[in-house]
Amino acid sequence: MTAVTLDKVYYLDELKYKPDLTKFEKEFKPKIDTYKTKIKENIPKEATLPKVLKDGTELPEDFDTAAFKGASKIGELSGIMTPKELKIVKLPGVEIVDKIAKGELTSVETITAFIKQAAIAIQVTNCAMEFFPEEALARAKELDEYYEKTGKTVGPLHGLPFSLKEHYAYKGKNTNAGFVSMIDNFTEEDALTTEIFRKAGAVFYIRTTQPQSLMCLDSYNNLVGRCSNPHNTALSPGGSTSGEAALIALNGSPLGTGSDIGGSIRAPAAFCNIWGFKPTNKRVSLKGAIASYTDMSNEFVLCSVGPLANNPEDIKLYMSTFLDAEPWKADNYMLRMPWRKDVKLDLENLKIGIVYDDSVVKPAPPMLRALKLAAESLKKAGATVIEWEALDVPEAMDIVNTCYNIDGNHNHVSRYEESGEPLNPLSENHLRFGHGFEQLSILDGLRYVHRRDDLRQKYNDRMNELGVDYILTPSYFAPAAIPHKIKYWGYTALYNILDLPGVTFPTGLVTDAKIDTKDVEYKPRNDLEAYEYPLYDEKIYDSQPIALTLHGRRYYDEETVEASKIIQKIISEAASSA
């Protein structure tokens, strides 16, 4: 067993995977080209971007290489969206379903607006892996007809446009999870998530992109390439729920589904400045969510499925719709825990620990500014705020990184070998996590489980001692990541190994190059910090929005969402008057 150390940046061991580029080019490249072309072909003509906007802004030829920051205005300034459509795409999901249920909106006009806005998001950020407006319009028409005939809705999401991260199995469509080798994998059944939202009346029209391996907080795969940050196309949207976050941030979808085993909902939500919720494990269903594992189950660290949206009410709409369907009857793996709708919290009873530094990688200046504003505004509003001192984060990282690769990379490498696809730098990074290619004995593996459980108990005890129910933290040391660079997941992965629910939300603050200047004097405490901390640069990050994440106690998901709603309101009000 190696000792707990952070003195490596995950590039020291031999990499036991050799891409087979001949095989990849010959057998898979043509399929990939068809796959990509299909997305482009489905962009409606009326939603094709002009070269110049009404205000004279020239749109770049290639957003991928530009640092374009004006995506949110394209809908209006391109003339693609009508004023009514612009209004529709900015409505919260809860209002959309309410208006459709009251007959004030139709499913068809709603999905039409979102298809156009999504088309804009796809062209700017490359957020889609599959786009099927025709099917969506047909479904919306069916729903309108049903409503007209019966005066009723089919379910709580009747007519709501709903986006899906690609790796959820979708009846009759290819599900590849970002692995080239799975480009021919047509799934016969919906994932349970897909099925439940479909039955609830959701209208599907887009499946969004994710990085190769799913194990990056970034967005590149060999099928569609890189997805861009909607606020600055030179930055990463985060990952692995990359496309969802980019799409929702640009109002291309009101509500979508992601998954998070190391930060994959929270990091993209933060980088794209939207709301994202990672529930406690097993409160949601993984049934039909495709990843690298085939015949083994890694229960040492688990993924959580959860929503991304533009507001907390839609987060709750997702959770209650999903859990009201009693999914545990269909999926034995899930907990039987209905969504509690009666949770009320008083600000005066909130005690929040704030993470100013996790002891591994210090937060960059804009993050510290946001945390300070949060602390001050929350105190002023009547909450109790204390500094949460870093607790065994290197130990946590050793455990979680070992648990990710507990199969000695067997499954990931098998998926790669089938296509010979080349590896992203960050997929390589993931393969070198923990014990890398080493096959631990089961006894040593279960010792990690023991350490994991001890760590969870230690955090639990500390929260009890301090009376703290919530931990407010950056989701990453910086407001977003540089493409292909993010190696440190500590600010999110810690809470995966602890299995605490977490809600990411916008603070209303943005990075200000004038005040958030890089601390060039700072002396890194370890190799990882020496690598990661210098990646922040106020010139690159200028005007990038700043989000934070609130984690709560295990199984206190409802309280965590409710608390984040209260807290976000206070912080964003303070930000707007700051």
Added chain:
Amino acid sequence: MTAVTLDKVYYLDELKYKPDLTKFEKEFKPKIDTYKTKIKENIPKEATLPKVLKDGTELPEDFDTAAFKGASKIGELSGIMTPKELKIVKLPGVEIVDKIAKGELTSVETITAFIKQAAIAIQVTNCAMEFFPEEALARAKELDEYYEKTGKTVGPLHGLPFSLKEHYAYKGKNTNAGFVSMIDNFTEEDALTTEIFRKAGAVFYIRTTQPQSLMCLDSYNNLVGRCSNPHNTALSPGGSTSGEAALIALNGSPLGTGSDIGGSIRAPAAFCNIWGFKPTNKRVSLKGAIASYTDMSNEFVLCSVGPLANNPEDIKLYMSTFLDAEPWKADNYMLRMPWRKDVKLDLENLKIGIVYDDSVVKPAPPMLRALKLAAESLKKAGATVIEWEALDVPEAMDIVNTCYNIDGNHNHVSRYEESGEPLNPLSENHLRFGHGFEQLSILDGLRYVHRRDDLRQKYNDRMNELGVDYILTPSYFAPAAIPHKIKYWGYTALYNILDLPGVTFPTGLVTDAKIDTKDVEYKPRNDLEAYEYPLYDEKIYDSQPIALTLHGRRYYDEETVEASKIIQKIISEAASSA
């Protein structure tokens, strides 16, 4: 990986543990003698058994070698118990706490009665590992004084005598879990279970016995020897919660705590003809429950802590008291699932699958008779009853047996090596389960987890298809076990690997040598059945009570207890009129 097979009786592999009898005799025997003497010394003089009872019955010198069947009458016929004391020990726990709370009984007179009745049970069955009447009386006195002063109780169990399986850590006392090497392990803190019931007002006076290894459905350990079945001392009380079941069956305790990873609550409850409840994993706390593991956590198959009692109301009292204390706040490993007290079931909506044969070891004639009576009486009463056809039981046994020994026996052997103690035949049996001493790779281990989860889903799907919510089954192929013989756990361990809650209850029937004659013509289908099935003999089992077990859906613990209450009433009424 070995194929799924039952064609071995767990004695084919080399046993990689050699006892060190010299070390054991020299270093540990004197400590064991002191340990045993202390139990005897604490038997109150007035509760010492006479040689002859009032009705002329001679009590055997050595119950262990006799087939004594009259233990339940000793209290009355020995004159040890006063008429009032006899009434007290037969009261349900819920009535005891009610009477104490109303001032109709004192804690001291209650515990006095139970101490005497427990002393009888100890002398007949050898059910104790620790007996401390003086401490109990002092605690009861304190509680009475508190009640007198304040008119209030300290909690919902105020004054209730409460027995504890020894392996729950008890503040200031030795906790050895049946391992000789742990005879000097004095625990500083209570197990969470102990702590919660202590705070609720329970009065502790006895810690009950368990087998070496805790991995037997039998009762022998090298500290106190064998525990006997309270209905026939030639039979086994079952295990591993051996002492609890024997004690409660003889009214030496109204309510106690056990644990079950392969049948360790349900088998002894069945063999001793009382109620026992194995909850779904993680609804109860394992914090401070000592077993073989030290620095590893085996989450492949988990233990459930749960109650043993003489009626379903006391099962509910245990669960609600425990979960009302919100133990998940103290124990991060537990689920946050309060005990639902409002569950109501209608007989007409109950659909029950009955297991007449699990395809591995056929139930003996008295069990089949009980199952048939159950089916007929339930149908007549209005429930829907179908035959539950055996589903992949050999696969389940391969998985669960492999999961038990997933550490290649490292932990058990380490515990044995420290004392050099000799092994029971059934501890040897356990070491040979699954892959025995083989150290699987973690990848192969996680393939078992995958198969486990597939199996769980398969059962879930089958229950959905059939609309069956409950499975009624024997707890063993026979009404009880022969000491040192029980190797087949399939009727209980299946539901551990499936993680389904189960309630064992008396049917009211007893084995009848005249009608329940052994089927000597039966042709066993595998080696295990060839070993186990002939162990039943109507002459040995004559008059032994017959219990059954009802399993419900995962996390439907409350419904399972409620359904078992309804079902047991119907079956036992039919039995009494049969």
